[in-house]
Structures are given as structure tokens and as C-alpha cells.
Amino acid sequence: MRFDLDRVFIENEFRDAPISRRVLNALDSRVAVQYVADGREAAKPDRRQADPFAAGKRRLILMRRRAPFLMACPAGSAQFACCGYLVLTLASNCPMDCSYCFLQEYVADNPGFQIYANYADALDEIDALIRKAPGRHFRVGTGELADSLAFDRLTGLSLDLVDYFSRQRNAVLELKTKTDEIDNLLTADPKGQVLVSWTLSPPAVFASSEHRSAPPAARMEAARRLADAGYGVAFHLDPMIAYPEAERDYAELLDRLFATVNASKIRFISVGGLRMTPGLRRAARRRFPADPMLTGEEVLSPDGRYRTFTALRGRLFDSVSKRIRSQAPGVAVYLCMESAAMSERIFGTRPPDPAKMGEILARGG
Amino acid sequence: MSDDSAHIGAVKAWAAEHHLPAAATDRWLALKPADALAILEVARELRLRTAQMLNMLELLDEIGVREGQGAAKIVARDELRRTICGAGSRPARASAFMEKLRELRYPRLARARANLESAVAAMRLPRGLTVVLPKDLSSDELMVRLTAHSASELDKLLQALVDNRQQIAALIEKLGGSDEI
Numbered sequence: 001m002r003f004d005l006d007r008v009f010i011e012n013e014f015r016d017a018p019i020s021r022r023v024l025n026a027l028d029s030r031v032a033v034q035y036v037a038d039g040r041e042a043a044k045p046d047r048r049q050a051d052p053f054a055a056g057k058r059r060l061i062l063m064r065r066r067a068p069f070l071m072a073c074p075a076g077s078a079q080f081a082c083c084g085y086l087v088l089t090l091a092s093n094c095p096m097d098c099s100y101c102f103l104q105e106y107v108a109d110n111p112g113f114q115i116y117a118n119y120a121d122a123l124d125e126i127d128a129l130i131r132k133a134p135g136r137h138f139r140v141g142t143g144e145l146a147d148s149l150a151f152d153r154l155t156g157l158s159l160d161l162v163d164y165f166s167r168q169r170n171a172v173l174e175l176k177t178k179t180d181e182i183d184n185l186l187t188a189d190p191k192g193q194v195l196v197s198w199t200l201s202p203p204a205v206f207a208s209s210e211h212r213s214a215p216p217a218a219r220m221e222a223a224r225r226l227a228d229a230g231y232g233v234a235f236h237l238d239p240m241i242a243y244p245e246a247e248r249d250y251a252e253l254l255d256r257l258f259a260t261v262n263a264s265k266i267r268f269i270s271v272g273g274l275r276m277t278p279g280l281r282r283a284a285r286r287r288f289p290a291d292p293m294l295t296g297e298e299v300l301s302p303d304g305r306y307r308t309f310t311a312l313r314g315r316l317f318d319s320v321s322k323r324i325r326s327q328a329p330g331v332a333v334y335l336c337m338e339s340a341a342m343s344e345r346i347f348g349t350r351p352p353d354p355a356k357m358g359e360i361l362a363r364g365g
Numbered sequence: 366m367s368d369d370s371a372h373i374g375a376v377k378a379w380a381a382e383h384h385l386p387a388a389a390t391d392r393w394l395a396l397k398p399a400d401a402l403a404i405l406e407v408a409r410e411l412r413l414r415t416a417q418m419l420n421m422l423e424l425l426d427e428i429g430v431r432e433g434q435g436a437a438k439i440v441a442r443d444e445l446r447r448t449i450c451g452a453g454s455r456p457a458r459a460s461a462f463m464e465k466l467r468e469l470r471y472p473r474l475a476r477a478r479a480n481l482e483s484a485v486a487a488m489r490l491p492r493g494l495t496v497v498l499p500k501d502l503s504s505d506e507l508m509v510r511l512t513a514h515s516a517s518e519l520d521k522l523l524q525a526l527v528d529n530r531q532q533i534a535a536l537i538e539k540l541g542g543s544d545e546i
Contacts, residue, residue, distance in 0.1 A: 295427040297471045299501035309474050309502040314542020341505060345541045 003095055003154070006058040008033045009042040014062050014117040019155055023062060023115075026154045039063030043092075043112030051287060053104055056111025057095055060154075063114055065089065069122035070129065073144065084358020085174075086129075086138055088122055090157065091115045091146035096178060099209040099288035100239055103145065105280040113146075115155060123164050130170050136355070137362040140165075143176025143197070150179050158184045166191040172362050176236070178213035180222035186229055195232030195267050198223055200257065202249035205241050209293045216253065220260040227265040238272030238336050240316055241293045242308040247319050254323045263328035268361055271320060272336035273313045274298065275305040310342075317346045332361065372402045379408060383415045389422055396436060403437035410449055411459040420463060424470045431470075439469070477502055480544070484536055488529050494522045496533060498540070505541040509533065 008027065012035050014020050024033065036042060039061040045052035073085040092114040093107050103111075116122075126140060142148045142161070152158045158175060165173040166189060173194045175185075185196065198219040201209075206216050214222070223233045235257065240250065274296065276284065284294050298306040307313060317335065324333055334351060335343050343351045351357060373394060380390040393401055404425065408418055425436045432439075439445070448461040468475040478498070485496050497508040509526065513519035526533075535543075 289426075290430060292430050295430045297474050299471075299474065299503045301503045302506070307503070309471075309477070310499075310505050311477050311502055311540055311542045311544070312473055314505070315545070316542075318542055339505075342541065345505075345538070345543075 003060075003151075004058055005031045005060050006055075007031065007060075009036050009039050009059065009061040009063070009112075010034070011039045011061075011063045011117070012037055013064065017062075017117050019115070019117050019119075019157070020062055022156050023060070023154045039112075039114065040066075040110070043110040043114055045109065045111050053108060053111045053283070053287070054097065056107075057093055057097065057113050059112045060151075061112045061114045062117045064118045065114075065116035065121070068125060069116070069119070070125045070140070084139065084354040084356070084361070086140045086358075087144040088126070088140050088142045089116070089145050090119050090122060090142050091151065093145070094147045095150050096147060096213045097211040098178075098213065099211070099284055099291045099294055100241075100274060100276065101284075102276075102280055104283040104287065105277060107145070108283065113151075115151060115157075119157065119160070126164075126168075126171060130168070134170065136170060137359045138171040139174055139358055139362040140171055141174035141176055141197075143174065147177050147179060148175035149177040149181040149185075149196075152181050152184050156184055159188055162188040162190050162194050165193040168193055172232070174234070178210060178219065180214040180218040182222045182226055185226060185231065190231050192230070192232070195234055196223070196226050197234035197236055199236045199238060200253060201237075201241070202246070202253045204243065204245065204249055205293055208291050209241075209288070217256070217260075220257055224261050227261055232267045233261060233265060234267045234269065236270045236272070236336075237320060238270055239274035240271065240313075240320070241274050242296050242312050242316050243293060246316055250316070250320050251323050254320065254327065258327045263331055266328065266331045268332040268334065269324055270334055270336050271317055272338070273308050273317070275301075275307050275337060277305050281306050314342060314345060317342070321346050334361075370398070372398050372405065376401055376405055379405060383418065385415055385418060389419055392426070393422060400436035403440050407440055407449060407462070410455075411462055412455050413459055417459060417463055421466060424463075424466045428466075428470050442469075444469075474502060477539075477544075481536060481539060484532070484539070488532050490529065491522065491525050493518060494525050496536065502540060505537060507533070507537050507540060 008023065008031055010020050010033065015035055040063070042059055042061050046055050049055040069088055069090065071087050071089070073087050093103055093111055095113065129138065149158060161173055162185065165171060175194065175196045176199070177196065178199050200216055200219060203216055206213065227233045237250065240246070276298065288294060297309055297312060299309050301307045321333060324331060333347070334357065335346065340350050352360065376393055377390065380393070393404060404421065407413070407421070413421065425439055428439055429435060444465055445462060448458055448465050451458060451461070481498055485498070490496065493512045495510040497510060499506050511519070511522050511526070513522055
């Protein structure tokens with residue numbers, strides 16, 4: 001994907017790091033580069049800009065991560081059934097600009113597009129985790145605070161990650177993306193330890209809300225190519241947006257998916273409804289006032305988030321679940337950030353506990 | 366003053382009189398003159414309070430985004446005109462207007478709630494046994510309340526609860542999405 005960068009900041013200690021050289025080589029030579037002692041200052045919002053969050057996306061910062069890389073998925077909570085996903089934060093913010101994206105609130109105070117140049121430390125953290133629990137299988141993903149592949153043309157990070165995970169037996173890597181940036185991945189051999197997942201939305205949502213991302217058809221085609229190349233592939237129908245034609249459009253989307261990607265190669269499909277804290281909803285409406293996908297029938301829910309009212313949300317989950325079951329009965333499906341009762345209503349059984357669920361998905365559904 | 370800006374003074378005057386927050390006033394003034402004026406006319410006719418105006422501005426904006434229409438066309442719809450010009454006190458009409466506006470903003474929610482409320486009414490539960498739907502159907506949690514003043518009353522209510530068990534269970538499933546919306 002094309003980056004529109006105003007400036008690149010590199011912390012002094014990474015001036016000669018391989019990742020810095022790769023980024024500088026791949027950059028348009030007109031982009032200014034500045035070396036700084038501490039990249040955190042450059043990550044702060046520039047309040048002089050009309051849209052400091054969008055401006056942050058245009059400042060790429062190669063810097064040290066000063067917090068742990070590995071953490072439990074922040075979506076996990078006792079209120080919800082959970083998939084046991086572990087988040088590996090290698091970057092923060094994203095060059096794409098989806099109107100519903102939680103980053104608009106979550107990184108509002110440090111919107112600079114940060115890439116953590118000391119990512120080798122992250123791999124040490126995974127080593128330590130695996131050593132502590134040798135019998136367990138973990139699913140580790142990099143697509144929580146950033147798209148996993150959006151910046152891969154610049155950094156080549158995916159190659160280092162695939163190389164590391166291809167040597168693991170108890171951990172799989174999930175690269176989550178809305179792009180079709182797969183050129184690097186096609187040159188590597190994941191040895192069954194890497195899966196790539198795509199957020200999928202119907203064309204109407206893509207056109208209205210998922211700015212600068214790859215069209216849904218391009219994402220599916222990228223998935224087909226990677227599946228053929230030996231990668232596991234998975235899909236996230238999340239967030240599902242309950243606009244008036246949603247039921248029909250999600251059915252057509254699934255039909256297209258199964259016509260493009262052989263269902264036997266799909267590890268899992270996750271399903272989740274649009275959810276926005278009041279702060280996120282305000283930020284999203286302010287930034288995208290004309291997006292009808294942000295003015296659906298969301299109401300303030302007991303968990304403090306705006307969600308599509310339960311009956312409509314459940315209805316939509318049920319319809320996609322049935323569609324998947326009818327066309328791809330072997331594909332694992334789960335709900336993200338929904339109660340166990342909702343899962344039971346849709347799938348007929350209560351979901352396993354998070355650790356067990358994580359193991360199931362790590363082992364391949 | 367041009368025709369296009371004739372409404373500005375009137376809008377500002379209403380906003381000042383009602384202590385409307387500056388951000389809301391700015392949003393109101395940023396509308397097309399016909400839309401801003403239509404809102405002002407409703408506010409005057411129904412003597413809307415500040416909170417009602419804030420709510421109306423938000424609902425009209427969101428209906429406009431959903432349906433691609435300006436405020437003037439929305440408030441000119443028959444179902445809204447009827448609440449504005451109908452019988453009853455101004456506060457009652459203002460309340461009915463806001464309720465109808467909310468139904469337009471959340472059409473499927475309004476239909477689902479009406480459907481559930483009629484299912485609750487059809488059970489004809491005795492006094493003291495109440496089924497409470499979640500606010501805005503925001504969860505699948507149905508509250509069943511028993512209010513008894515004697516042992517015999519309690520027995521009667523428990524029996525009514527048992528007799529209506531299936532219908533109540535069906536309501537919970539409807540709340541979770543078992544029905545077409």
C-alpha cells in the first residue's frame with residue numbers, strides 16, 4: 001500500500017539498525033528524516049492540526065518499545081467468551097483510516113505511527129513464555145494496535161517473524177490485515193506455524209468506512225494465494241455492521257469468500273459486532289460525520305459500549321453462522337467480545353475457556 | 366443582511382436564551398438556512414428545553430446521514446407534523462415529537478420493542494408479576510419481578526410465573542435475536 005508520510009523520526013540508537021536501513025531504502029527520498037534521542041515526543045498529537053490523529057499516521061517513528069511486547073488481548077474480560085489470543089505489539093497506529101477503528105480513541109494521546117525497532121526483545125518474551133508452559137500452544141498476533149502487514153513493504157518485519165515462528169512448535173503467529181501486502185510472505189516458508197487473517201466486510205462497508213484498505217475481493221485473492229503457498233488463513237467478520245442490507249450483503253460476502261478460498265484451508269472465522277465506547281463514537285462521528293455506518297441502531301449497552309441492540313445483533317450473527325455452517329461445516333467459528341450466552345444461542349454450545357479456546361485455534365481449529 | 370443569513374440572529378438568540386452549548390450552536394448554524402430555520406420553528410412551536418434541543422440536533426443529524434435528507438425535509442414528514450400540530454399541551458407534544466424522532470432514528474429497534482411489548486401484554490400477567498424489558502433492548506437480560514404482600518399472593522404469582530414460563534422463555538430468545546427484525 002502507498003504511504004503518505006510527512007516525516008520519519010529515528011531514535012539515535014537505531015540509526016544503523018537493519019530495520020532503519022530497510023525503511024530508509026524503501027522510502028520516497030522526498031520524505032524528511034530526523035534523528036531524535038527519544039521518539040515518544042514525536043508520537044504525541046500535534047494539536048495545531050485540524051485532525052491530530054490523522055496527522056499522526058503521517059509521522060513514522062522508529063523507536064524503542066519501553067513496555068512489554070506481549071500481553072493478553074485487551075478485549076478479554078470476564079464478561080465475554082474469549083479466544084485466548086496473545087497480542088504482540090510491534091507497532092502502534094496504522095496508515096489506513098477506518099471510520100470505526102478503536103485506535104481513534106485508544107492512541108489519541110500518542111497517534112504517531114510507531115514501529116518498535118527493538119522487536120528482537122519481543123521474540124525473547126515469546127521464548128520465555130514457551131519455556132514457562134512447554135505443554136501449551138499459543139496463538140500470538142501482531143494485528144491489535146496496528147495492521148500486521150500495512151508497513152511490511154517498508155520494514156520487511158514479516159520475514160523475521162515468519163523465520164522465528166517457523167522454528168516454533170508451541171506457538172503460531174497470526175498476522176492480521178486489511179491489505180493485500182503479501183509479497184514478502186510469498187518468499188518465505190512458514191512451515192505451518194503462521195496464519196494470516198483478514199478482516200472482511202461487505203463492499204458497502206469497505207466503500208463507506210475502510211479508507212485506504214484493500215478492497216474485499218483483493219483481500220480474498222491474497223488469502224487464496226497465501227493458502228496455496230502453505231500459510232494458514234483465517235477471517236474476521238468483525239466489526240459486523242447491522243445496516244439495513246447487512247444480512248444479504250454478509251451472505252454474499254461469504255459466498256464470494258468460499259468461491260475464492262477453499263474452505264478446507266480456512267482455519268477459523270471470528271464474528272463480532274460493531275462496538276464503540278462513547279469516546280470512540282464521538283471521535284469517529286467527528287472525523288467521519290457523513291459515514292452512515294456510524295449511525296446504525298447502536299444503543300448504550302451494559303458493558304458501557306454502543307452496540308447494535310441485542311436482538312438485531314443476534315439475528316445477524318445467527319444468519320452468518322448458518323451461512324458458514326451450510327457452506328463450510330468444518331470451519332471453526334467463534335464470537336468475539338460477546339457473552340457465553342450469546343455464543344450458546346448462536347452455536348448451540350457454550351464456548352470453551354479462553355486457554356482451551358486459544359489452544360484449539362493455535363492448533364488449527 | 367441577505368436572505369440566507371436572516372436566520373442567524375434568531376438562532377443565536379434562541380441559543381443564548383436557552384444556554385445552548387457553543388458547539389451545538391455552531392453545528393446548528395452550520396446547517397443550510399432552510400434546515401436551521403426548520404429546527405428553530407419546531408423549537409419555538411413546542412417550546413423545547415435545552416436538553417430536548419441537543420437531542421433533536423443529534424437525532425436529526427444522524428437521521429440525515431442515514432437517509433440522506435436535511436432537517437427541513439425530515440421535520441416536514443407527516444408523522445412528525447402530526448406531533449407538532451396535534452392536540453395536547455406543548456410539553457406533551459414536545460415529548461411525542463422527540464419520541465417519534467427517536468423511532469425514525471432507530472426504526473428496527475422501535476419495531477422490535479413494539480413487538481416485544483405486545484407479547485408481554487398478551488400474557489396478561491397478574492398484578493404483582495412484571496416482566497421488564499432491558500432499556501433500549503441493549504441486552505438479552507429479562508427481569509421478572511414478583512411483588513407479594515402475603516403468602517397466598519406469593520403462591521398465586523409463582524403459579525402465574527410457572528404458567529407463563531414458555532412465553533417468558535420465548536421473550537428471552539426474541540431479545541437475543543431469534544425473530545426476524
